[in-house]
Amino acid sequence: MKSSIHPVMLRVRLYRHDDNPLRRHSDRLESVFVLAALVLVLVSLWPAVVAGRAVYEGAVQDQSAGTGVRRQVMATLTQDAPPARVSFSEVPAAQPETMARWTTAEGAARCGFVPAPSLAKAGSVVPVWIDAAGAPASPPADSAVLAMRGMVMGLLVVLGTGLLVLTAFLVFRRRLDRVRYGEWDAAWVRAGEQRRRPRQP
Numbered sequence: 001m002k003s004s005i006h007p008v009m010l011r012v013r014l015y016r017h018d019d020n021p022l023r024r025h026s027d028r029l030e031s032v033f034v035l036a037a038l039v040l041v042l043v044s045l046w047p048a049v050v051a052g053r054a055v056y057e058g059a060v061q062d063q064s065a066g067t068g069v070r071r072q073v074m075a076t077l078t079q080d081a082p083p084a085r086v087s088f089s090e091v092p093a094a095q096p097e098t099m100a101r102w103t104t105a106e107g108a109a110r111c112g113f114v115p116a117p118s119l120a121k122a123g124s125v126v127p128v129w130i131d132a133a134g135a136p137a138s139p140p141a142d143s144a145v146l147a148m149r150g151m152v153m154g155l156l157v158v159l160g161t162g163l164l165v166l167t168a169f170l171v172f173r174r175r176l177d178r179v180r181y182g183e184w185d186a187a188w189v190r191a192g193e194q195r196r197r198p199r200q201p
Contacts, residue, residue, distance in 0.1 A: 024183075026176045033172055037165045044161035052154030059146040070137050075102035075114050075128040077121070084118035100126065104134040112136055 081098040095115040103109055114128045114136050131137040 024180070026180055026183075030173065030176055033169060037169055040165055041158070041162055044158055048154040048157035048161075051157050052150040052152075055153040056146055056150030059141070059149055060143075070129055070131050070140065071105065072127050072129050072139075073102045073104070074125050075100040077116055077124045077126065078111070080122050081116040081118060081120040081124075100128070102128060102130070102134075104130065108134060110134040 077098055077100045079099045082096045084096055096118055097113040098116045098120070099111065100114045100116070101109060101111040102114075110130070112135065114126065116124070116126050120126065129137045129139045
């Protein structure tokens with residue numbers, strides 16, 4: 001456990017603010033930038049929550065609005081349903097479709113292919129989701145799926161912010177390193193000049 005904490009503590013000591021006289025100006029600038037980056041990532045949590053909640057509430061609103069547009073009715077099969085296809089993959093085979101008839105809320109009769117249990121007999125009654133025009137429609141998404149969409153949006157906001165901050169930090173660190181290398185070169189030149197100077201008696 002100590003070995004895993006040790007590198008983290010080294011980083012904390014490297015970037016924390018102190019009065020160490022050996023710290024260069026560039027080191028202090030890097031510490032300030034790291035602190036600002038951490039604050040920015042933490043601040044991005046609030047927009048991530050807002051974005052995730054907006055996506056979730058928008059999806060829920062679409063689902064609730066779909067009650068008047070998309071509703072469930074009972075359809076009567078006019079043909080026997082074919083047998084279900086066998087799936088040898090991880091994705092389950094789709095439910096077979098067969099001809100059926102149903103009545104919309106306005107009393108209009110409709111017919112078409114709808115999903116039905118395998119080998120269901122003609123005359124069987126199955127639930128079907130229809131749209132405003134009375135045509136078969138996909139069922140509404142589960143609430144867990146809607147919540148997952150909101151969570152994914154929030155994570156994308158946080159990850160996007162973290163990626164931008166990391167990119168900015170790498171660019172800033174690279175420029176600081178160039179300044180440091182220039183200072184080191186100048187220091188070596190001054191040290192060489194001091195060595196070449198004759199000593200005063």
